[in-house]
Structures are given as C-alpha cells and as structure tokens.
Amino acid sequence: MKACAACRRKFTERRQAAPCAECSHRPPRLFLQSLPAWRLWMAVCTQWRTGFGGLVGLDYSAMYRVAETLNVQITPQVLEKIQLLELDTLTDRKKAGDDD
Template identity: 50%
Template structure:
C-alpha cells in the first residue's frame, strides 16, 4: 500500500467527525479518530497522526 494511501483511507472515514463551536469547525475529533482507526485496523502512530493533521490543516484553511 502506498505510504499515504492508508492515511487517505482513514481520513475519508473521519472527515465527518469534526469538533464544532460557535465560530465554526475547530478540528477533527481525535477520540473518534482513534476509534475509527482501530475499527479499520490502522495503527495510529506518530507518522499517521502527522499525516492526518496535515489533511486537517488543509480542511481548516479551506473552511475559514
């Protein structure tokens, strides 16, 4: 599997699991991220977390 394909697969499953406040989207719900990663059999290590955070950063820039 391509090194980023697994991160993209995880992202597609958690991109709707967002924390929202009165000001809008705050970011990914990391409790949900951990749970979904476990269900999908994906190890949520430091490298994977950094990839998800990079995708989250793009999302936050687009919506703000």
C-alpha cells in the same frame, strides 16, 4: 471538486474529452505509504468538533476509535498526515469564509 464538475459538464456539452491529465485542479497522486492515512481520513472526515465559529478540529477520540475499527495503526507519520489534512481543511474553510 466543483471546478472538476463544471469543467466535465462544459466538455461533455461540447462532446470533447476533458483535459484532466493537464489540469491544475487534478488531485495529487497517492503514494502507497500514504494509503493508511488516506483510508483513515476518508473514514473520519465527517468527525469534526464544532463551536460557535464553526469547525474547530477533528474529534480525535472518534478518529482513534475508527482507526481501531479499520485496523489502521496510528503511527507518528499517519497522525502527521491526518493533522496536515485537518489543517488544510480548516485553512480552506477560513479562506472561503465558511465559518463566519
């Protein structure tokens, strides 16, 4: 994250430890049951379908192929988590104006 890199740099320059444990930008804790979805997301987060307006959504054909290669079973729960990550990414990009 850009915020984390800037913060670490600032505290490194001051020769102090960054207060990462209390930071609101700290990523959430990954639960064991979410690990298959996270592994799959990390492997397919570059597999986007694009249009004239920018990102449209994940390439699900590629996602299923990668899941097969990684031996990750796409259960309804895994699919729902991937779709939430996809929606979050698309929403963040819209807010940032990256697909204008």
